[in-house]
Every structure is written in C-alpha cells, then in structure tokens.
Amino acid sequence: MNPLSIKVACSNCNLRELCMPVGLNEEQLQRIDEVVAVRRKIKRGGTLFRNGESFTSLYAIRTGFFKTCVATEDGRDQVTGFQMAGEIIGLDGIVNDHHTCDAVALEDAEVCVMPFDRIEELSREVTALQHHVHKIMSREIVREHGVMLLLGSMRAEERLAAFLLNLVQRLHARGFSQSELVLRMTREEIGSYLGLKLETVSRTFSKFVEEGIVEVKQRHVRILDTDALRRIVNSQQTCH
Known part of the structure; x- marks a missing residue:
C-alpha cells in the first residue's frame, strides 16, 4: 500500500x-x-x-x-x-x-x-x-x-459580496469565525470563478475597504459589515 x-x-x-x-x-x-x-x-x-x-x-x-x-x-x-x-x-x-x-x-x-x-x-x-x-x-x-x-446577472460588487458571504458561511459551518477568513485562492482564481478580470476583483476589494465593509491584509480578509455585504447582494433581487 x-x-x-x-x-x-x-x-x-x-x-x-x-x-x-x-x-x-x-x-x-x-x-x-x-x-x-x-x-x-x-x-x-x-x-x-x-x-x-x-x-x-x-x-x-x-x-x-x-x-x-x-x-x-x-x-x-x-x-x-x-x-x-x-x-x-x-x-x-x-x-x-x-x-x-x-x-x-x-x-x-x-x-x-x-x-x-x-x-x-x-x-x-x-x-x-x-x-x-x-x-x-x-x-x-x-x-x-x-x-x-450569480454570473448571469450580477454586477462585480454583487458577485464578490455573494462569494465572500458564501465562503464565510461554509467556514462557519466548520467551526471557524463568522467574520475572518484567509483566502486560499489568488485574486486571479477568484476572478476566473466569478467571471471577472483580475483588475476588477482588486478594484472591488479596494472599494469594499474604502466603504468600511472589509479589512484586507494580503490574503487575510476581515468582514466588518456583514449586513452591508448582504444589502449589496439583495439589491440585485429587489431590482427584478
């Protein structure tokens, strides 16, 4: 063996x-x-x-x-x-x-x-x-x-917000923090998954940081405002 x-x-x-x-x-x-x-x-x-x-x-x-x-x-x-x-x-x-x-x-x-x-x-x-x-x-x-x-109709912010919420929810089910995560994948891999260019992923992360929604240190992401992320995703649903 x-x-x-x-x-x-x-x-x-x-x-x-x-x-x-x-x-x-x-x-x-x-x-x-x-x-x-x-x-x-x-x-x-x-x-x-x-x-x-x-x-x-x-x-x-x-x-x-x-x-x-x-x-x-x-x-x-x-x-x-x-x-x-x-x-x-x-x-x-x-x-x-x-x-x-x-x-x-x-x-x-x-x-x-x-x-x-x-x-x-x-x-x-x-x-x-x-x-x-x-x-x-x-x-x-x-x-x-x-x-x-997600890929069919969401804007970049909605895609990234939904991605982060999904990831943190799955990690939480495994006993990890509800607000902190280490991204094991690169920005490029996130972009490939979400159908976004690398620059768009980086720009959207920066936008979330500026708005006080997340803190980002390299691959460490801390979600400061989960509700804001949820609002970004839900704004999509209320439009239809």
Whole structure:
C-alpha cells in the first residue's frame, strides 16, 4: 500500500457530521469505516484527479482547500469551484464514469478515499447513507445553480459580496469565525470563478475597504459589515 495511504476511522473523525449521515448505529458506522479505508495526502499545487480520468471514488476533504477547473479552448484555466474541509469532491465523475475537471490542492491537503462502487453497495443496505449521498449531490446542484445566477446577472460588487458571504458561511459551518477568513485562492482564481478580470476583483476589494465593509491584509480578509455585504447582494433581487 502507498505509504501516504493510512487507515482512518470515520467513527472517530471530527468531520463526521459534515461528511457522514448522523444517527448511524455502531455496526453501520463500522461498515462505512471499512469502505473509507484509505487517506491520501496531496501537496499544494498537486492534482487529486484530472479531467478525463476514470472515475472510481468520491473524496471527503479532511484538511486543506481545493479548486476545480477546466482548460478553456484558448488554454486558460476556468475555475469552476472551491472546496474545503468537510466537503465531498469528485461528484462530477458520476455521470459518465470519468472526471470532467481537474481538482488541484490550493494548500497541502488530505482526503479520505471513498470507492464509489462500495458506497453504492452500502447505500442499498443503509438507507441513511443513500439519502445522505443524494443530499450531497442535491446541494452541489443547488450551489452550481446559484453560481449560474450569480454570473448571469450580477454586477462585480454583487458577485464578490455573494462569494465572500458564501465562503464565510461554509467556514462557519466548520467551526471557524463568522467574520475572518484567509483566502486560499489568488485574486486571479477568484476572478476566473466569478467571471471577472483580475483588475476588477482588486478594484472591488479596494472599494469594499474604502466603504468600511472589509479589512484586507494580503490574503487575510476581515468582514466588518456583514449586513452591508448582504444589502449589496439583495439589491440585485429587489431590482427584478
């Protein structure tokens, strides 16, 4: 076995509530432990899977931060999402049995490898797990739909405000601060994800700083006025 692959028990994992269905009995947990037998470490800049690779597993992120991206026809990287500890990555591969994007670690990361055929097998017996897998997929669809709405009609300030609110809300669900975050991604990657030029992202950050909404020190962002960010996003909805 690969030395980077270490046995891990979901039943003792502090992310269990985020990844796994709650309310499982000991025997069911034991069976899931057997499915998720391997952890994999990915160095910053390393790839977990690539576009076109065969799909075999889903991955639960234990530590670290990832971006998913696809190469556009002119060779640029289009960022399609950011994933953090406690989230599941690799769902893109379910449809056609191969991955449709690259998953790149934005910092040193560790994932739990969950072979999909075993998950499916177990899901048939443990309904709570099946329900949970469906819920994760559904959440992913809702998130993607949200991104499409975001890119479809929002101005730069609205896009960046929605992005920051979403990020801080996801981090808060993992026990982090509601107002402070470290951006693991570059301004350029944020721009790629939000459909904005790098200069626009920087200019919008500066505007938020001038208006006293956020404090920015390199990659450290402190949200001083969450309500102001919400108002920026909601002004969009009241216009329609």
